[in-house]
Amino acid sequence: MTLPIIVIGAGICGVSTAIWLQRSGHQVILMDKGQPGMGTSFGNAGLLAPWAVDPVSSPRLWSQIPYYLTNPNSPLFLQWNYFPKLLPWLIKFLSNATDSQTRRIVAGLAPILHDSVDQHKELVRGTSAEKWVVDSKFSYAYPSQTAFKADAYSWKMKASAGLTPNIISGHAVQEEEPILGSAIQCLAVLEGLGHITNPGQYVKELAQYFVDNGGRFIQADVKNLHRRQDRISEVQTDQGSFRCGSAVITAGIWSKELMIKLGLKIPLVAERGYHVIFENPSEVPRNPMVITNGKFGVNPMEMGLRCAGIVELGDHQAAASNTPLRVLRKHAKAVFPNLKFTATQEWMGFRPTTPDSTPLIGELGNSGIFTGFGHQHIGITAGPKTGRLIAELINGQTPDIDMSPYNPERYVI
Numbered sequence: 001m002t003l004p005i006i007v008i009g010a011g012i013c014g015v016s017t018a019i020w021l022q023r024s025g026h027q028v029i030l031m032d033k034g035q036p037g038m039g040t041s042f043g044n045a046g047l048l049a050p051w052a053v054d055p056v057s058s059p060r061l062w063s064q065i066p067y068y069l070t071n072p073n074s075p076l077f078l079q080w081n082y083f084p085k086l087l088p089w090l091i092k093f094l095s096n097a098t099d100s101q102t103r104r105i106v107a108g109l110a111p112i113l114h115d116s117v118d119q120h121k122e123l124v125r126g127t128s129a130e131k132w133v134v135d136s137k138f139s140y141a142y143p144s145q146t147a148f149k150a151d152a153y154s155w156k157m158k159a160s161a162g163l164t165p166n167i168i169s170g171h172a173v174q175e176e177e178p179i180l181g182s183a184i185q186c187l188a189v190l191e192g193l194g195h196i197t198n199p200g201q202y203v204k205e206l207a208q209y210f211v212d213n214g215g216r217f218i219q220a221d222v223k224n225l226h227r228r229q230d231r232i233s234e235v236q237t238d239q240g241s242f243r244c245g246s247a248v249i250t251a252g253i254w255s256k257e258l259m260i261k262l263g264l265k266i267p268l269v270a271e272r273g274y275h276v277i278f279e280n281p282s283e284v285p286r287n288p289m290v291i292t293n294g295k296f297g298v299n300p301m302e303m304g305l306r307c308a309g310i311v312e313l314g315d316h317q318a319a320a321s322n323t324p325l326r327v328l329r330k331h332a333k334a335v336f337p338n339l340k341f342t343a344t345q346e347w348m349g350f351r352p353t354t355p356d357s358t359p360l361i362g363e364l365g366n367s368g369i370f371t372g373f374g375h376q377h378i379g380i381t382a383g384p385k386t387g388r389l390i391a392e393l394i395n396g397q398t399p400d401i402d403m404s405p406y407n408p409e410r411y412v413i
């Protein structure tokens, strides 16, 4: 009897993996301690972001640290009570803030990002989720041309991945995006991109498609993975044990705890991020954008205008903080001065980030245990391709990209 493959975690990475495995003819069980699409995949900015190829840990970070630490409107926060636990990760993360390491990270991320719009379209073909993928342009919104020029290193990295913007400045900014006030004086516009207009519902409908096509979803909290002679044999949950032929860990930030159960300490930290939704907005941008000095994405979504971003390094088991949300609202008010709305919603989620900002995609030895987590700011973008790559590996196929940057054993000492 062929045993099923168990996919642990039903966010964008897990649901994509389950679908691509199912399409290859496997019997698949998708497990989640909650409902599909309710983790970090729920509340993100929904941007398909090949441009997010350069990591936060770029060489420019060094000159920005004093600003981030002293400016009350800075979009970067630290949970100081978590600092002692964060420090070993932070040292590794900052050691990557060099030109050579950044180029290496960019070269590793580009192959899983560059065709993300096509990857989403292939994933959703024939599903009800097709309606949530929308073609669009995308803008980086800067307070001035000087601020755009100061970002030259980042644009050099994006250019190496084939992304070159059209620059719009002065009054033409408000002609391009009438919602923007005078706080934005320069747009760097990229063509041929896309966005998701309801990420949580998107993942939920994809999970339903998986079930409608014979897949099994079980709501269960995975406690451990049991191996027999170094091969996965069963997944142990609060709902009992389930035998399997292979298992895939796609549990976002919570993958860290599951890896510890396997004896592997992965340096994975939560970049806590926030969103505010402005319901029934009086105006929306024509295309999504990122407000660079507030570090948040703006996406006109089904449920309102979502502003999502901010980085707060900290504990994924602690409650949301007030200050990042206050700063997010303040920046939104500054750039959209005439925006009216009837109510707002707030949310916090956890970007799972490794020191080299690169996800872990691959098999742990020959254990039959595969990983697909650590997608920091780019999980919605790269989730479908991650799922496809894992399915190819399980099928014994050789992916057409170099998988070595994502080696899940690179942190094993």
Ligand SMILES: Cc1cc2nc3c(=O)[nH]c(=O)nc-3n(C[C@H](O)[C@H](O)[C@H](O)COP(=O)(O)OP(=O)(O)OC[C@H]3O[C@@H](n4cnc5c(N)ncnc54)[C@H](O)[C@@H]3O)c2cc1C
Residues within 6 Å of the ligand: 008, 009, 010, 011, 012, 013, 014, 031, 032, 033, 034, 035, 036, 037, 038, 039, 040, 041, 042, 043, 044, 045, 046, 047, 048, 049, 220, 221, 222, 223, 250, 251, 252, 253, 254, 255, 258, 271, 272, 273, 274, 275, 297, 308, 309, 310, 348, 349, 350, 351, 352, 372, 373, 374, 375, 376, 377, 378, 379, 380, 381, 382, 383
């Ligand atoms: C504010 C913000 C904005 C963002 N904007 C973007 C963006 O515009 N574009 C982009 O590409 N990315 C963006 N991201 C990042 C993106 O949201 C994440 O990288 C992505 O959602 C991670 O998906 P995932 O499937 O790995 O994890 P998740 O979506 O977190 O899913 C993990 C699932 O595993 C389940 N789970 C955990 N532990 C267990 C267990 N023990 N047993 C069973 N189930 C378990 C959880 O319940 C959860 O459903 C943003 C993130 C934030 C916070």
